[in-house]
Amino acid sequence: MNDTKNRYSPLDLSGLKTTSLFSSHRKVKTEDFAQPPLPEQDFSHFWKESLPKILAGKEIRELARAIARAHKEKKSVILGMGAHPIKVGLSPLIIDFIRRGIITALAGNGAVAIHDYELALSGHTSEEVEEAIDDGSFGTSRETAEGFKKLAERCAREEVGLGSALGEMILKGDFPHKDLSIFAQAYQSRIPATVHIALGTDIVHIHPGLDGAGLGQGSLLDFRIFARAVSELEGGVYINLGSAVIMPEVFLKAVSLVRNLGYSLEKITTANLDFIIHYRPRKNVLERPTQKGGRAINLVGHHELMLPLLFAGVLVELGEEQ
Numbered sequence: 001m002n003d004t005k006n007r008y009s010p011l012d013l014s015g016l017k018t019t020s021l022f023s024s025h026r027k028v029k030t031e032d033f034a035q036p037p038l039p040e041q042d043f044s045h046f047w048k049e050s051l052p053k054i055l056a057g058k059e060i061r062e063l064a065r066a067i068a069r070a071h072k073e074k075k076s077v078i079l080g081m082g083a084h085p086i087k088v089g090l091s092p093l094i095i096d097f098i099r100r101g102i103i104t105a106l107a108g109n110g111a112v113a114i115h116d117y118e119l120a121l122s123g124h125t126s127e128e129v130e131e132a133i134d135d136g137s138f139g140t141s142r143e144t145a146e147g148f149k150k151l152a153e154r155c156a157r158e159e160v161g162l163g164s165a166l167g168e169m170i171l172k173g174d175f176p177h178k179d180l181s182i183f184a185q186a187y188q189s190r191i192p193a194t195v196h197i198a199l200g201t202d203i204v205h206i207h208p209g210l211d212g213a214g215l216g217q218g219s220l221l222d223f224r225i226f227a228r229a230v231s232e233l234e235g236g237v238y239i240n241l242g243s244a245v246i247m248p249e250v251f252l253k254a255v256s257l258v259r260n261l262g263y264s265l266e267k268i269t270t271a272n273l274d275f276i277i278h279y280r281p282r283k284n285v286l287e288r289p290t291q292k293g294g295r296a297i298n299l300v301g302h303h304e305l306m307l308p309l310l311f312a313g314v315l316v317e318l319g320e321e322q
Helices: 043-050 056-072 090-100 109-122 129-135 141-157 163-173 182-187 212-231 248-262 278-285 304-318
Strands: 078-081 105-109 191-198 238-240 267-274 297-302
Touching: 043 297, 056 078, 056 129, 056 238, 056 267, 056 278, 056 297, 056 304, 078 182, 078 248, 090 182, 090 304, 105 109, 105 182, 105 248, 109 141, 109 163, 109 182, 109 191, 141 163, 141 212, 163 182, 163 191, 163 212, 182 191, 191 212, 191 248, 191 304, 212 248, 212 297, 238 248, 267 278, 278 297
Parallel strands: 078 105, 078 238, 105 191, 238 267, 267 297
Antiparallel strands: none
């Protein structure tokens, strides 16, 4: 046993084996560095040269290429989303990608449908919850409740999904701002647009005239329509945009269902875009569906910055200048 003096003396480092900096692998290389943007350069040059090819700078390019490749090869690009992207003004971008045929299916929770409806009808949405909750006025919009009452009643009468009924109502009805409705554009472009509700989570659920059976019937049909879209996802891209719970859960069940029915779902790219990392998107969108060989990309950042950058990058990858 060493004596006390040796135990507290410095370790002899003279036998250290060294490696060469020039021949050993390093993750960070100068060719991957960002380049200062120039005033005269276009976005294509910025996208290809100014962003670093490291971490998120590399992965956002990879996601844009995957979306562009899916579009060129006529594969599916499904956008599943929460309501926040609508509330930060991204509807025109989503509508543009639906018109271009890049987004081939759209899915959202009940709040997505409500904000889309309110914007199309009135040109504004999103209450001041902190103020309205104090006097109990939060969620009491008469026009919103009446609209969803009609939607639920139609879903109860007919075999129609909630998202399709909403898109048709807005497109054919007296909605001054229908050009800002993602559901109206989806209906016009004849792509699946589905609404996945959780009873008790949306403002319209507090209104007495709402037909819960019709609402549930329309949303259950929408799940099956969504599952059809997921069954065609091989070689395509699924994007979870700002949904922390509902859409990741819906997507995972749809993945299990279509694999159970014998559909191939291995070579897929899944992506999660949000400003914090949540458990369910990480597990149910990124990890579990892709463990058989797919690709998962997680981009953390504000929707109002990340989505415009991503979509502009997709156009560059497609060879289209804005």
